[in-house]
Amino acid sequence: MRLLTHNSLKCPVKGVAKGYPLQLTIVDMEVDETEVKPDFIRGILPSLEWEGVLVAAAAVGFDGLPESWDTSLLDDRDFILAMHRLLIDIHIVEGVLTCPETGRTFPIKGGIVDMVLPESDV
Amino acid sequence: MTPRAQSDATTPYQSDKELKDGIAQLYDQSSGIWLDIWGEDMHHGYYPTPDFRDHQAAQRLMIEKSLEYAYKKPFPQFAGKKMVDVGCGVGGSSRYIVKKYGGSAEGLSLSPYQVQRANAFSAKVNLSHALHYQVADAMNMPFPNNSFDLTWSMESGEHMPDKKRFVNELFRVTKPDGRIIIVTWCHRELRPGETKLASWELKLLNKISTVYYLPAWVPASDYVKLVTDMGLQDVRSEDWSTYVLPFWPAVIRSALVPTNFIKMLRSGMMTIKGAIASMWMREGLRKGVIKFVIITAHKK
Numbered sequence: 279m280r281l282l283t284h285n286s287l288k289c290p291v292k293g294v295a296k297g298y299p300l301q302l303t304i305v306d307m308e309v310d311e312t313e314v315k316p317d318f319i320r321g322i323l324p325s326l327e328w329e330g331v332l333v334a335a336a337a338v339g340f341d342g343l344p345e346s347w348d349t350s351l352l353d354d355r356d357f358i359l360a361m362h363r364l365l366i367d368i369h370i371v372e373g374v375l376t377c378p379e380t381g382r383t384f385p386i387k388g389g390i391v392d393m394v395l396p397e398s399d400v
Numbered sequence: 401m402t403p404r405a406q407s408d409a410t411t412p413y414q415s416d417k418e419l420k421d422g423i424a425q426l427y428d429q430s431s432g433i434w435l436d437i438w439g440e441d442m443h444h445g446y447y448p449t450p451d452f453r454d455h456q457a458a459q460r461l462m463i464e465k466s467l468e469y470a471y472k473k474p475f476p477q478f479a480g481k482k483m484v485d486v487g488c489g490v491g492g493s494s495r496y497i498v499k500k501y502g503g504s505a506e507g508l509s510l511s512p513y514q515v516q517r518a519n520a521f522s523a524k525v526n527l528s529h530a531l532h533y534q535v536a537d538a539m540n541m542p543f544p545n546n547s548f549d550l551t552w553s554m555e556s557g558e559h560m561p562d563k564k565r566f567v568n569e570l571f572r573v574t575k576p577d578g579r580i581i582i583v584t585w586c587h588r589e590l591r592p593g594e595t596k597l598a599s600w601e602l603k604l605l606n607k608i609s610t611v612y613y614l615p616a617w618v619p620a621s622d623y624v625k626l627v628t629d630m631g632l633q634d635v636r637s638e639d640w641s642t643y644v645l646p647f648w649p650a651v652i653r654s655a656l657v658p659t660n661f662i663k664m665l666r667s668g669m670m671t672i673k674g675a676i677a678s679m680w681m682r683e684g685l686r687k688g689v690i691k692f693v694i695i696t697a698h699k700k
Contacts, residue, residue: 393535
């Protein structure tokens with residue numbers, strides 16, 4: 279699971295007030311450095327949940343991101359590179375996502391996250 | 401659980417859990433052989449003329465025609481935008497859209513095997529950065545409100561046990577000014593004076609539902625009503641049954657090719673029954689019981 283995906287997810291439990299960003303506990307992760315795609319990164323930046331980006335960065339020990347972002351950063355090559363590495367090149371192979379509100383957990387196994395709730399919670 | 405519709409007789413499944421487990425299992429078991437025979441897409445092809453025979457082109461055409469119908473003009477560049485592929489199969493349609501038009505996609509399926517294959521296909525075309533698939537429930541999507549510019553359900557609606565809840569989820573995750581596209585199998589509209597389908601029609605649909613793990617079938621007008629009641633705009637719907645008619649004979653023919661037939665036998669009972677059910681699907685479409693429908697709407 280990439281951290282860009284983490285940024286899109288919320289807890290699906292009914293009645294939850296917000297349910298994101300999900301807390302991220304990493305058991306196993308891989309880094310696969312790929313060719314940076316600056317246009318793609320610039321394209322997705324405005325729709326990112328910045329709070330979620332910070333949660334993800336903290337979980338992988340990625341320091342140095344600003345507390346908030348602004349459009350001037352779109353021209354900052356180092357920033358674009360950092361965002362690509364963080365959101366695209368890091369793969370969570372095994373771990374757990376936890377809802378900050380309900381404590382509900384969702385496993386990540388073999389790089390795939392399972393967000394399905396048991397019937398009793400639907 | 402919501403009270404079941406009168407057309408319950410079109411399905412033996414009354415429990416959501418039984419359905420979901422069945423769906424996951426069906427696609428875990430049969431996706432492999434389908435992909436071997438048919439390639440990367442798992443939806444009906446769109447055949448512009450009855451003698452059109454390029455099946456893989458037909459599958460691509462289904463995607464293009466759906467976008468064209470919904471947007472009423474050439475689909476705009478999608479760079480910087482997000483779509484969700486609800487009931488994504490192995491990601492064929494979202495992968496096609498993102499590859500051609502840009503942007504990114506989140507996809508969900510109940511089948512871990514499909515998600516695995518979807519991610520592998522994304523990697524093969526160097527689109528792993530833009531295509532993300534996970535195991536999740538379309539009736540309970542793990543996305544915040546107003547997440548997506550395009551909410552895409554290509555032949556997954558027929559699996560949803562509670563259509564109202566399903567449409568509500570589609571609405572919820574769509575951004576303001578975003579669009580919903582649903583392409584799905586329905587049963588024909590009831591005629592004036594009819595309160596339900598004829599018993600042979602109910603029997604046929606029930607047989608199909610048993611094999612494909614489908615809940616009760618609805619007519620297209622049910623979707624149109626739900627979508628309209630939810631406050632969506634520019635609600636339009638069209639019957640594309642004529643354009644998909646050549647698909648099932650092609651599926652049946654491909655299943656009978658000796659190498660494929662053996663693969664099918666090896667895939668297990670669910671897959672074999674699925675192949676037999678393809679003949680019932682063909683019958684249903686030809687006799688006008690089953691309708692292949694597109695429904696689209698815009699969220700203000």
